[in-house]
Amino acid sequence: MRLDHPSPDDLGQDYLEIRDLTVDFDGFKAVSGVDLTLLQGRVHFLIGPNGAGKTTLIDAITGLVPATGVARYRNHNLLALKSHRIVRAGIGRTFQTATVFEELSVLQNLDIAGGVHRSPFALLRARRGTPDYVEAALGTIGLGDLRDRPAGVLAHGQKQWLEIGMLLVQDAKVMLLDEPVAGMSAEEREETGALLQRIGTERTIVVVEHDMDFVRSFADLVTVMHAGKVLTEGTVTEIQANARVQEVYLGRTADAAEAAEAAEADAVTHEGAGRD
Amino acid sequence: MKSAVRTFGPLVAIAVLAVLLLVVAPSVLSPFRLNNLGKYCCWAIAAVGIGLAWGRGGMLVMGQGVFFGIGGYAMAMHLKLEAAGPEGIPDFMLLYGDGTMPGWWEPFRSGAFTLFAIVALPAVAAAILGWAIFKRKVKGAYFAILTQAMAVVFATLLIATIQETGGFNGLNQFTFFFGYNLYDPVNKRMVYSITAGLLIACLVVVWQLYRSRFGELLVATRDAEERVRFLGHDPANVKLAAFVIAAVMASIGGAMFAPIAGIISPSDVDATASIFLIAGVALGGRALLLGPALGALAVGYGRSTLSEQFPDQWTYFLGALFIVVILMFPAGLISAAGRAAGLLRPRRRVRPTAARPAGATS
Incomplete structure (x- = not known):
């Protein structure tokens, strides 16, 4: 299906636009009314606690789970396309497990x-x-x-x-990378980050990530998701200063952070097992 | 140098087989044995297709007898009409029916139409069927059972339509093959040579397919179907192509089977016949280039020899052999031979580079 939409050439920049995207799993809204504009030439990070709906959002854009709303890239309505057509439209992805x-x-x-x-x-x-x-x-x-x-x-x-x-x-042209540096050593993370910046100039790169050091080092723009919704969007500095983000994700007290970290590591293991 | 051996080595093996089948066999075998070998070649042609669909594509096609039968009956109908002469109708229709011929038999008077139908009918049937199956993502055991059921239905349908297809007796008593008298040994030998030539041609086709990018994509689809979607391919289309090619090959095998065996009947195309085809492929090695063909030739030979010597027990032998091979050499007897040869040579092992700690994957 083709939508009436200005060509990216007219705008001079390529982008993927998401409006009011909702994924409903039998009443449970894994992603709920998400609006996002992903611009070319940026390394865009998608962060948030486990269960925030980051991977589900990517699944929806790439045709793996049915969704309502709008996701369009150039003249393609992605939500109406099959996975292999979405790839041919120029959108590629990786998975948590290589x-x-x-x-x-x-x-x-x-x-x-x-x-x-x-x-x-x-x-x-x-x-x-x-x-x-x-x-x-x-x-x-x-x-x-x-x-x-x-x-x-x-x-x-x-x-x-x-x-x-x-x-x-x-x-x-759009690369959706689901936790590409999970399980990597520090040097490998550095190299991956450099690689992303190298290839990012003519592409739209979206990275789902847990590792905050990695986010701080390489993100041009960060979107924070929580409970299926976009909490806020901004540069790393803006995100870190945001009180609501601190509340759900970042600025815990030392003890709470430690406890949460442990819980998170646990959740990651479960998530990984579930996906395999 | 090494890659040249890898690329063209199989071609040399096919050439050796070609010499054996087309030069050596006709000069050393009696006409009776040669005709039997021709029958095995027909099964081998179908087996080559199964190797493509099952070995490389991962689709356990348990109903190839259907496509074997489409080709076989198409050819047999033509031969039957040729035997009846112009304006004549097949003898069994006078015997069992009211002496009128169904309209859909008429086009098969033409040799050209028959040859076209032998390729086109299975291709269209497999395309429609495959499209319905693969787009719905039916796979694994469900796919195998579905194709098996198809063979049962096909044979039952043939048996039930005695006035149109000869029923249980099938079609037999052919006298001519495209103008050549089938009672003449020279002509029988020609039919054999055509069959053996077609087998070699099919092997060359799959050789090219296996080394092509399509071959790589087919193996990729077999091993990680969902991943292939994210390469921009619909795996259904990849599987469909292999399924259609396999069906056409089975049909060609069946078409040559009719003049060589002198008969095609429901028992040549039913579920049991389909499993015999699979057995040959499994014995020889389903993923190897020559495995299916050699396996089918061997099973055919074993079937004749054992049934001559042990008319009552030979199926047990075959069954036992099948069990032993599946248990001990799941990749087939040829791979077992290759492994035995490999044990004599020093192993070249690939070592994982800088393995990560076990917990590092998420």
Whole structure:
């Protein structure tokens, strides 16, 4: 379905617009009336306590769960499209658990992501050499030395980079990354953040994240979600100064923070298990 | 160098099989044995398709007998009409019916239409069926049972329509094959060569498919169907393509089976026949290029030899072999041979790079 909408070229900037998005699971509103505008050239962070609806929001935009409201990108009404059409419209995502094709090599994983650029008949040909865009993505994510390794033997962080590389090959203009640095070491987080800033200039990058240090270091804009709703939006400084955010998420007293941290770690484990 | 071996090694193996089937076999086998080998080749053609759908695509197609039957009956109808002569109608219709021929038989007088139908009918049937199944995300055991039920329905339908399809007896007593007298041994040999040639052609087709990007995508769909959606592909379409190709191959196998066996009947296309096809594929190795074909040839051979020597017990042998292979070599006998060879060579292992602590994934 096409909507009557100004072309991004007229506006000079690309964006994904979400209005009054609601996801209703049999009466439980996991996401409730969310308004968001995600602009090109920014690394946009989505934070909030567990159960705030961050992942569900991304699921709704990418066709995994039914939702009401509006989510449009260029002339596409995303809520009416199937997942694979949404990808072809230029929106890519990653999952909390890296889901690369373990038996394929790093290069093959990147190459298979280029299917969106190929006609069905071109698929019948064998791969010859490496397409330029695959080579470029391989360089950007820094896995050039591991190109012929099966993706299954990569370290956790490398798998996430490979997934980001696959999004680059797909030429996803909007990248929705669900906790890309979970389980990464400090250096890996640094590298991931730098990678996001590198590729973020011509794209819209949305990161769901728990790690506040990571958010502080790399966020251009932060949206805080709580109980399915947008609590507030702003720069890291603005968010940290916001009393309501402190109340639900950030500014707890030392003891409370510790207790909450423990509870959160617990919840993360459950969430991870649930999703696998 | 190594990659060249990997790419073209299978092609050499196909060439060796081609020489064995097309040059060696006709010169050493008696016409009777050669004709039997032709029958096995028909099953092998269907098995190659099953290898694609099941081995690479993960779809356990338990009802390929249906497509085997579509091709077989299409060809048999043409041969029957050829035997009856111009304006003539098949003998069984005089015997069981009122001597009139159903209108849908008429186009099969044309050889060209018959050849077209052998490819087009299964393709259309599989496309409609597959579309309904895959778009609804039916998979796994449900898919297997559904296809199996299809074979049961198909055979029951054939048996019930004795006036139109010959019923339980099927269609037999063919005298000509596109103008060539089937009682002439030279012509029988030609039919065999066509069949063996078609088997080789099907193997070359899947060889290309396996090395193509489509082949990679098919394996990706088998292993992580949901992930493929986020590469921008509808997995239903990927599976549908493999399912249709498998159906066409089964149909081609069935079409050649009719003139070689001299008969096609419900027992050649029912659920049991479908499982025989699966058995060959499983024995040979479903995900390997040559596994399904060699497995089907072996099962066909075993079926003839054992049934000659132990007419009553041979199915038990086959069943026992099947159980042993599934338990001990789930990837097939060829992979077992490959593994035995691999034990003699030093192993090359890939070591995980910088493994993360266990708790690090969320």
